[in-house]
Amino acid sequence: xxxxxxRRYIPGDTFQPDLFEPKSMKxxxxxLTAIGAGVAQFATAADVTGTVTLSGTPPAAVEIKPLETDxxxxxxxxEKVFTEFYVVGANKELADTIVMLKGDNLKAAKADAGAxxxxxxxxxxxxxxxxxxxxxxxxxxxxxxDVAPVAMHNVHINPTAGPNSSEYSTKISQPxxxxxxxxxxxxxxxxxxxxxxCDVHPWMFAWVTVVDNPxxxxxxxxxxxxxxxxxxxxxxxxxxxxxxxxxGMEKEIEVKDSGATADFTLEAK
Amino acid sequence: xxxxxxxxWLHRFAVLTALATLALIGIxxxxxxxxxxxSVPDWPNSYGYNMFLFPPSKWIGGILYEHTHRLxxxxxxxxxxxxLRWVGGRQSRKPLAIVGLVEVLAxxxxxxxxxxxxxxxGFLTGIGGMVLLAALVWFRNDIAxxxxxLLAWLTFFIVQFxxxxxxxxxxxxxxxxxxxxATLAQIFFVLTCLIALxxxxxxxxxxxxQHPTPNIQHPIASVRSLNGIFVATxxxxxFQLILGATMRHQHAGLSIHDFPLAYGKxxxxxxxxxxxxxxxxxxxxxxxxxxTAFQVQLQMVHRIVAVLILAAVSWCAWKAWRKFPGAIAxxxxxxxxxxxxxxxxxxxxxxxxxxxxxxxxxxxIGALSLATGAALSIITLRIPQSAVGVSPAExxxxxxxxxxxxxxxGIGTAGKMPAAR
Numbered sequence: 136x137x138x139x140x141x142r143r144y145i146p147g148d149t150f151q152p153d154l155f156e157p158k159s160m161k162x163x164x165x166x167l168t169a170i171g172a173g174v175a176q177f178a179t180a181a182d183v184t185g186t187v188t189l190s191g192t193p194p195a196a197v198e199i200k201p202l203e204t205d206x207x208x209x210x211x212x213x214e215k216v217f218t219e220f221y222v223v224g225a226n227k228e229l230a231d232t233i234v235m236l237k238g239d240n241l242k243a244a245k246a247d248a249g250a251x252x253x254x255x256x257x258x259x260x261x262x263x264x265x266x267x268x269x270x271x272x273x274x275x276x277x278x279x280x281d282v283a284p285v286a287m288h289n290v291h292i293n294p295t296a297g298p299n300s301s302e303y304s305t306k307i308s309q310p311x312x313x314x315x316x317x318x319x320x321x322x323x324x325x326x327x328x329x330x331x332x333c334d335v336h337p338w339m340f341a342w343v344t345v346v347d348n349p350x351x352x353x354x355x356x357x358x359x360x361x362x363x364x365x366x367x368x369x370x371x372x373x374x375x376x377x378x379x380x381x382x383g384m385e386k387e388i389e390v391k392d393s394g395a396t397a398d399f400t401l402e403a404k
Numbered sequence: 405x406x407x408x409x410x411x412x413w414l415h416r417f418a419v420l421t422a423l424a425t426l427a428l429i430g431i432x433x434x435x436x437x438x439x440x441x442x443s444v445p446d447w448p449n450s451y452g453y454n455m456f457l458f459p460p461s462k463w464i465g466g467i468l469y470e471h472t473h474r475l476x477x478x479x480x481x482x483x484x485x486x487x488l489r490w491v492g493g494r495q496s497r498k499p500l501a502i503v504g505l506v507e508v509l510a511x512x513x514x515x516x517x518x519x520x521x522x523x524x525x526g527f528l529t530g531i532g533g534m535v536l537l538a539a540l541v542w543f544r545n546d547i548a549x550x551x552x553x554l555l556a557w558l559t560f561f562i563v564q565f566x567x568x569x570x571x572x573x574x575x576x577x578x579x580x581x582x583x584x585x586a587t588l589a590q591i592f593f594v595l596t597c598l599i600a601l602x603x604x605x606x607x608x609x610x611x612x613x614q615h616p617t618p619n620i621q622h623p624i625a626s627v628r629s630l631n632g633i634f635v636a637t638x639x640x641x642x643f644q645l646i647l648g649a650t651m652r653h654q655h656a657g658l659s660i661h662d663f664p665l666a667y668g669k670x671x672x673x674x675x676x677x678x679x680x681x682x683x684x685x686x687x688x689x690x691x692x693x694x695x696t697a698f699q700v701q702l703q704m705v706h707r708i709v710a711v712l713i714l715a716a717v718s719w720c721a722w723k724a725w726r727k728f729p730g731a732i733a734x735x736x737x738x739x740x741x742x743x744x745x746x747x748x749x750x751x752x753x754x755x756x757x758x759x760x761x762x763x764x765x766x767x768x769i770g771a772l773s774l775a776t777g778a779a780l781s782i783i784t785l786r787i788p789q790s791a792v793g794v795s796p797a798e799x800x801x802x803x804x805x806x807x808x809x810x811x812x813x814g815i816g817t818a819g820k821m822p823a824a825r
Contacts, residue, residue, distance in 0.1 A: 194685050194686075194687050195687070196687070197687045197689060199689055200689075201438075201689060201690065205465065207464055207465070208465070218687055218689065220687055285464070286461065286462050286464050287451075287462065287464070289442070289443060289445060291442055291445070307445075307577060308442055308445035308577075309445070310445060310451055330692065332692070334439075334440065334441070334442035334443040334445070334466055335440075335443045335464060335465040335466050335467055336465045336466070337438060337439035337440060337443075337465075337466055337690040338689050338690055340692055378683070378684050379684060380680055380681070380684050381680075382680065403684060403685075
């Protein structure tokens, strides 16, 4: 709303100072110039959208029999449970691909303290979702929605970036009993597909990607992604899938006021 | 030199210790096969509980395997301490008390100096206390003859070191420690088997046989050459077990999924593009680490060494069957059977996508193969010492004609070997 109001009076490069009282003109002009410059950028920020598809035939999903035959966890599922390494739509749309912007003009920035946390749940003895992305400094909340008789999970993280490893060197593996409080993580350094696992239930995995800027998204089941509020400029855009090749397909895009699009085709060799 | 008659209860206790160790290796195999090594993240406690008081209601998922492994290992530790007291007789009391005291003091010192290493301190204090208690038990028997006390002391130190390694593997998250832990477990099992062998009635009779007739027509060198081949083949099996432990403890599952070919070829490609392709096509349920070129090559070497072992053991069995009838021939054929079984299990491990029960049996048969090779090596090593100048074939034939390994577990007369009183 604020952006709309200001845009109405200060339409970017068509700013007209004579709309204001002469006495306070100097101060107001300086103030509004500063606000205007910031908002103008915000106002012209646009979305980068696109679709990720898969070429080739991926290996078939495998039934997770250790889960189904587990005397406790098996009872939580009435249907067969399969791996979700390649979630591919009818038209080869590829889900669970991380798409992120990179570039010299994108300074590394941690998330604001008030940024809403990303939630990773443990439900039915599975991590939900299995692919997660968040910004450096953004909270990751790991919940345990499983209740008795699932006595516990054991959240075992595998950070590879130095600062993340150091920060959690004594908290690599943390038990989380049924009904226990959420575990909270806050990673300072970017890294791709940090493995989260449960050592009690060795089929449970999630992969967490930490990005050092706010411009990233994860493709949905329709293969689509939308990176919001990207300032105009030239960037590299990277698509990362945990399995499909190549690992990190890169393109160059120019984001204009109207936004930009970038489509990717990854390969299941 | 004559040896004292065997003590059947000591022998039975040694056999029990060896069997318990084999079971421990099996449970350890289940831990890695189920990727459950880290399912209890603390040590020597279990989820904050004293290990021995951890409620069974919480033994779920991988915890069942890991916690059972810890408890079983503790029991094996106690068996080994008791075995040392029995074999070492009253003479072992003082050194055992010193070792226990040193461990307790070391544990307390670690607590005080390095608070971050309190797990190690707690372990040392606990195990030192157990050793001190064992030293207080009054055994009046004499120390066992020969190299038995040495072997018992060796197993005593190894079992404690193994406990420490197992714990450090958990708290330090080091796969390398796991590889060493698994390899040392195999050597430890061999030592317990040798103690069982050397406390047997069969072994005593073997040592007591007199060999008065010189025979220069059959040089002793042929026995020595057989012994050399047994030793070399056993060393090759140990090398193979180290390769297996390395593959197992990298937690990457199967690096090659087909057999007898490898990715459809005699020798698979290991360039980066191929490795990327292999990983893209893997659908791994538990061993989720991506495979590397090194791991692919490692499995290929494991396959090649398996063929070499099969050839070597076949040759050993054939030669022993022809020239050394009796216990050596029978044991060699048993060894050959184990290796055949092991090769089949190796192929089955690949073809079943490393099913936990198949992979664990593969570990167990590997341990038995190593122990059998070691036993044959020791037995044939002993022939020249007791039968200098006698035809090896004649000597062995004489000795083993009426002896069978079945007798090894038979009941002997109560004798001079140390008996606990």
